[in-house]
Amino acid sequence: MSSEMNSMLKTPAPTPMTDRQSRQTQKSIVTVLSVCLTAFLLGGLVCYLAMSGFKDSAEASAASGPAVGKPRGPQAQLVRVGSVQRKPILPTKTLVGDLVAVRSATVATEVAGKVLILPVDEGSRVTGGETLLARMDDTWLKLEEEKITTQIAEKKATLSFEKSDLERFEKLFQGSAMSASEVEQKRSLIEGHEASLANLRVLLDEANKRNERLEIFAPFDGSVVAKHAEMGEYLPIGSPIVDVVSTGRIDARIMVPEESLPLLHIGDSVDLLVAGLNMELQGKVFSINAQGSVGSRTFPVRIELDDQDGQLLPGMGVSVFVPVRKESTELLVPRDAVLTEPDESTIWILQPNSKTGVQPVANSRQPDKGPSLVAQPIPVRVLSHTRESYAIACVREQDRERVREGVQVVTEGLERLIPGATVRIDDDRSELSAVPGTYRTGQQVVD
Template sequence: MLQKSKTNESMSQKFLITVLSVSTTTFLLGGLASYWVGGQLSPAVDSAPESAPANPAANRGGPQAQLVRVDSIEREEFTPVRTLVGDLIAVRRATIATEVAGKIIELPVDEGSAVIAGKTRLARVDDTWTKLEEDKIATQIAEQQATLEFERADLSRYEDMLKHNAVSLSETEQKRSLIEGLEAGLAQHKVMLREANERDSRLEIFAPFDGSVVAKLAEVGEYLPIGSPIVEIVSSGRIDARIMVPEESLALIRVGDTLDLLIDSLGIELQGEVASINAQGSVGSRTFPVRIAMDDQDGILLPGMGVSAFVPIKRESTELLVPRDAVLRKPDESTIWILERGDSIAGDSTAATSGKPDAPESSGPANWTAHPVPVRVLSHTRDSYAISPVRKVDRPRLEPGVQVVTEGLERLVPGARVKVDPDTSELAAVPGTYRTGQQLSDRDR
């Protein structure tokens, strides 16, 4: 009986192990089948058409819109100009010399000193010897006047005596001749006194015109003969730009015309009036000197500074104009960046259309992209370039009203999404960036 009981227990354990093995195998096979069926159904689900609008946030993973400023292409009449480089020159320049010999006892000005005509004393010469000469001549005049008075009274007695035949006629005539000599001598000494007085008045040397001292040629204590230079001054107020104009442009300007000028070192833009055109030109370069008068801006503009003048090169014409900041000029070609409308979210660039002045802001920055267009610069004015497209295919894209990028174009790539900055004030520098370099994007803001 015991042996039979053990045999039944062993058979029960084997049955239980078999059931567990079959159950585990069935579970694993079911999971594997489920995994396989799910993989087969996924492509069908993915390829099904979208029945609901996509989440806009899912499409924002691309590059952020670049912040730019824009302006418009215009078609206007303008006069093309060329830039000629010249120099600022003083209207008047003078070397002031002493008119009286003597020692310099006062020299209150130095190089760079401003002077006023008739008021600023440039130098003063020692007046010791001049005063002594004046006193000497005055004494001689007094002596001659006393002698002359005595001789005139004596002549009156001679004339009375001649009536009574007490003296001869020749003696009377001699007396008259003596008096005439004394009168001539007295007149000469009076002239000498006026000359000495005039020299004394010129011991103080004053500025002949408003200006400034550019050279100091003497020092206090130095003895100077007549005609020795003391200082050199140049005029102020008006200053001239002297440029050499080619003969082909000479016929396009007249005396009295207004030209635009740029002071290179200071970045000052101003206008001047053509003051003179020199008829004697350079045979080698075929250019003619032209002087353009302007105000010296309260002494800011100085002789010797460089100046650029914008001189017309041909008559007025009608061309496509863009701001100068919109053109990237390179030795091989020039480029402008225009804004075109397109579905930037879907990435469809084939539906792009040229942008009008108010389009970027009205349609939103996400629907505008920037595209480069190679152009040829025909000529320029102070503020604009006259352009024409290099490729025929770009001609319809360049028309009046199309938006061109004026700030931020150095960072653009073809097809870049852009955001138009409505602020027209000057860009402020951002810490860690250049003023005209990387600007704040949507993410930074």
């Protein structure tokens, strides 16, 4: 009994808090062991895959053979090119002007009255002498004609009576039964009736002429551009009805500076561009106005054009290319070959690459045979230009031998070149189109 009591005193009984801590410790140990085992398995898998890839790469390298002494060249830039030419050039500059109608008229009524018919509207095409623009009411004009006709008949009857009475007066005068003054008075009365009759006949002719002008026709071939009256409206004499402008021929009107005026002559052909219609035309100088603007020192010049079946309309803008200097022979390059800047312009010429004998290409599995080409920038000065070309001169003396007739210059793709860049000429002459994420030149879009 005493021994059992001693044993109980030496070994204390476990409390509930001690059991909970023991279970948490066991869970922690199991979790750590699980994580370590998982990491070990994943590491082994990664090592296996890495060794397999290295083995495949080594086998492929061995199969392809050693590449010692054959370093891979830089990727070539794809460009399009033109050539330097030495040709006569007539320098031009662009002057902006307007298209104006050759003839324009405000058609008015010559007869007062109500508008009975008005068959045209704005934009209507009309034919000179054939297209009816308006018809006026003839009611009052007909009444006036009848009135004048009646007055003429009455005046004729009175005149006939007075003439017969004059014959009687003359017989009495011969018999000394009538004084001379009475006879002269009768003759004066007859002359007054004859004058009144003539006046009535003039009034009748005037009424007939007005009757002929009740119908108003187009004065020339053209188009109605404005309408000033409506059907049923009463118009006094001289009231405007419609505005008409001519068609068929149209003129371009520009203001030419005084320094370019001696280079233009009546009948000269000039090139024009109607930007709104994207239409290129050629016209002839029709007139040069001798009265210029004192403030701007420019002179009005009109150029004769065909209206292209009504496509060219008055008020459209037009660009005219007029000469600024006499013809001369210069080095010419395409306009797209020149990068123009405020201080200095640049062209990019192609030269053989002395470092390599093979031209690298974008897809370099099988390089093209032939000399490799590199692009080099050349600073130039633009002397003058036409619509397609620039006349240039080299800024540096040492570049004059490099820029000569026949040398290739980059026309498309030059914006992304650097000095000495290897290039490949694109033989496809179709128009370039931008792909998503790039500009038209191929440069990436940066947000």
